[in-house]
Amino acid sequence: xxxxxHSTAERRTLIFGIDGGTWEVLEPLTRRGVMPHLAGxxxxxxxxKLTSTIPVNSAAAxxxxxxxxxxxxxxxxxxxxxRQDGAGRSTANASFxxxxxxxxxxxxxxxxxxxxxxxTYPPWPVKGYMVSGLPxxxxxxxxTYPADLAPYLNTMIEKGSAGRSWQLDDDQRGIILDQLxxxxxxxxxxTEYLLSLRTLATCFVVVRDVDELQHFFWDTxxxxxxxxxxxxxxxYFSVIDQYLGRMxxxxxMGGRVVIMSDHxxxxxxGIWHLNDWLHSNGFLKYREPSNLNTSKGELTFRRRLSFxxxxxxxxxxxxxxxxxxxxxxxxxxxxxxxESGVDLNGIDWSATRAYTGNVGEEYLPIYINLAGREPHGxxxxxxxxxxxxxxxxxxLDTHQPEVKAAHFAExxxxxxxxxxxxTPDIVVETVxxxxxxxxxxxxxxxxxxxxxxNGCHRxxxxxxxxxxxxxPGRGRANILDIPATILAWMGIPLPEHFSxxxxxxxxxxxxxxxxxxxxxxxxxxxxxxxxxxxxGVRKKLESLGYL
Ligand SMILES: [Zn+2]
Numbered sequence: 001x002x003x004x005x006h007s008t009a010e011r012r013t014l015i016f017g018i019d020g021g022t023w024e025v026l027e028p029l030t031r032r033g034v035m036p037h038l039a040g041x042x043x044x045x046x047x048x049k050l051t052s053t054i055p056v057n058s059a060a061a062x063x064x065x066x067x068x069x070x071x072x073x074x075x076x077x078x079x080x081x082x083r084q085d086g087a088g089r090s091t092a093n094a095s096f097x098x099x100x101x102x103x104x105x106x107x108x109x110x111x112x113x114x115x116x117x118x119x120t121y122p123p124w125p126v127k128g129y130m131v132s133g134l135p136x137x138x139x140x141x142x143x144t145y146p147a148d149l150a151p152y153l154n155t156m157i158e159k160g161s162a163g164r165s166w167q168l169d170d171d172q173r174g175i176i177l178d179q180l181x182x183x184x185x186x187x188x189x190x191t192e193y194l195l196s197l198r199t200l201a202t203c204f205v206v207v208r209d210v211d212e213l214q215h216f217f218w219d220t221x222x223x224x225x226x227x228x229x230x231x232x233x234x235x236y237f238s239v240i241d242q243y244l245g246r247m248x249x250x251x252x253m254g255g256r257v258v259i260m261s262d263h264x265x266x267x268x269x270g271i272w273h274l275n276d277w278l279h280s281n282g283f284l285k286y287r288e289p290s291n292l293n294t295s296k297g298e299l300t301f302r303r304r305l306s307f308x309x310x311x312x313x314x315x316x317x318x319x320x321x322x323x324x325x326x327x328x329x330x331x332x333x334x335x336x337x338x339e340s341g342v343d344l345n346g347i348d349w350s351a352t353r354a355y356t357g358n359v360g361e362e363y364l365p366i367y368i369n370l371a372g373r374e375p376h377g378x379x380x381x382x383x384x385x386x387x388x389x390x391x392x393x394x395x396l397d398t399h400q401p402e403v404k405a406a407h408f409a410e411x412x413x414x415x416x417x418x419x420x421x422x423t424p425d426i427v428v429e430t431v432x433x434x435x436x437x438x439x440x441x442x443x444x445x446x447x448x449x450x451x452x453x454n455g456c457h458r459x460x461x462x463x464x465x466x467x468x469x470x471x472p473g474r475g476r477a478n479i480l481d482i483p484a485t486i487l488a489w490m491g492i493p494l495p496e497h498f499s500x501x502x503x504x505x506x507x508x509x510x511x512x513x514x515x516x517x518x519x520x521x522x523x524x525x526x527x528x529x530x531x532x533x534x535x536g537v538r539k540k541l542e543s544l545g546y547l
Pocket of ligand 1 (some may be wrong): 019020057058211262263470
């Protein structure tokens with residue numbers, strides 16, 4: 001083992017994440033000469049589709065990549081979840097992930113840099129450097145390990161590149177591209193600086209904004225509409241490819257290269273407001289009286305405002321002497337709208353049998369309000385299976401959107417007893433697979449066309465492995481196989497909770513690497529972010545359209 005570690009320490013490893021990456025977009029770009037470095041890797045490496053987690057979103061998928069474990073193990077199904085202390089809901093953060101993580105283990109073969117990998121906030125001590133990715137509250141926060149890197153890196157981040165103006169009309173969508181291009185330039189500046197710091201053995205970087213871009217420009221990328229944006233989109237992917245080329249230079253000829261996405265992408269047909277659907281089918285009750293007689297547009301606007309205002313800004317209002325009854329009423333209204341959204345406070349839990357609290361893309365999650373498990377549970381365990389059957393029948397009868405399947409938790413996840421599970425109880429698949437669901441309430445229509453976005457996540461993403469010992473070819477893998485394979489390839493023992501398969505069919509000679517039963521899974525002592533951090537993260541997620 002000592003020898004292996006010694007020899008591998010001189011060989012660099014690049015893990016290049018493309019958030020939302022799909023061959024449907026990338027392969028044509030390589031054929032047209034837009035992404036020559038990626039094309040070169042596809043010629044000499046093995047590549048194919050990568051099956052992601054369910055739910056299909058960045059929080060769940062990156063948590064699984066980092067921790068090597070499926071969602072039922074790390075319990076991150078989305079950016080939001082119930083607090084364990086019963087005090088409402090909070091955003092998921094890196095302390096929820098079992099350790100050691102992939103990022104901890106990478107340090108076994110020398111200094112490792114992780115750069116903008118989602119779900120790494122707050123950063124923690126590793127052998128090397130960590131620059132947190134989504135959802136980092138803002139660039140003023142402690143987003144690096146070591147902490148003293150943050151002020152300097154902050155000077156490299158272009159102002160206005162972080163927040164997104166996602167509610168833009170079609171003819172204003174160029175603004176999003178301005179922001180994404182500025183964010184990419186910021187990432188490149190940080191990368192150059194960090195690579196110059198000291199000898200690194202591993203670099204794990206995620207280009208997160210491909211996900212964002214595809215949400216807004218799927219129609220263009222798939223050749224259907226708004227083709228006037230195509231030259232600029234190709235230029236964007238060309239910049240990503242040049243960045244990949246720079247990283248390949250750093251990796252060197254003999255290095256290991258892993259490219260992966262957290263999930264894929266496809267068109268979106270519409271948004272299904274599942275809580276409204278559950279309400280109209282008698283599974284969910286709203287609190288009375290409802291003060292939310294607003295149009296959908298206003299509701300979204302109010303929610304947006306509520307987070308923009310936040311506690312800090314409210315204090316500023318008061319310090320400026322602005323106040324009085326009307327402001328109070330206005331803020332109360334905003335607060336109610338906000339609580340009905342993210343924190344689900346608009347639900348009458350005593351009369352609610354099922355609800356959703358997560359965004360769904362392709363696979364749509366629903367929870368039974370099970371007593372003893374849910375914070376406001378009202379369904380007795382004796383009734384659980386009957387409620388679930390009734391809900392499934394009702395879902396299968398739905399025609400807008402048309403439902404293909406309603407899977408029970410045990411069909412998808414490794415769970416036995418619903419009282420102990422944290423997974424959704426039912427996961428809904430629609431016929432087209434092109435439906436997004438959310439947890440907002442009091443919308444005018446239960447199912448409506450997506451207004452600002454025309455793309456959404458798909459479970460099938462991408463992977464590529466390239467290195468001296470790898471024969472060119474095609475293959476398939478599961479997302480959990482990637483962290484296991486990376487460690488085995490680097491000669492680092494797998495922690496026992498890394499449940500993926502080592503892809504030994506692609507890399508001769510690595511199948512003998514054993515799991516290390518001594519590297520036991522440690523629950524890190526989960527904590528919630530401070531109120532200010534929480535407000536910052538919510539604001540960030542809202543700007544990305546997650547609320
Ligand atoms: Zn993603």
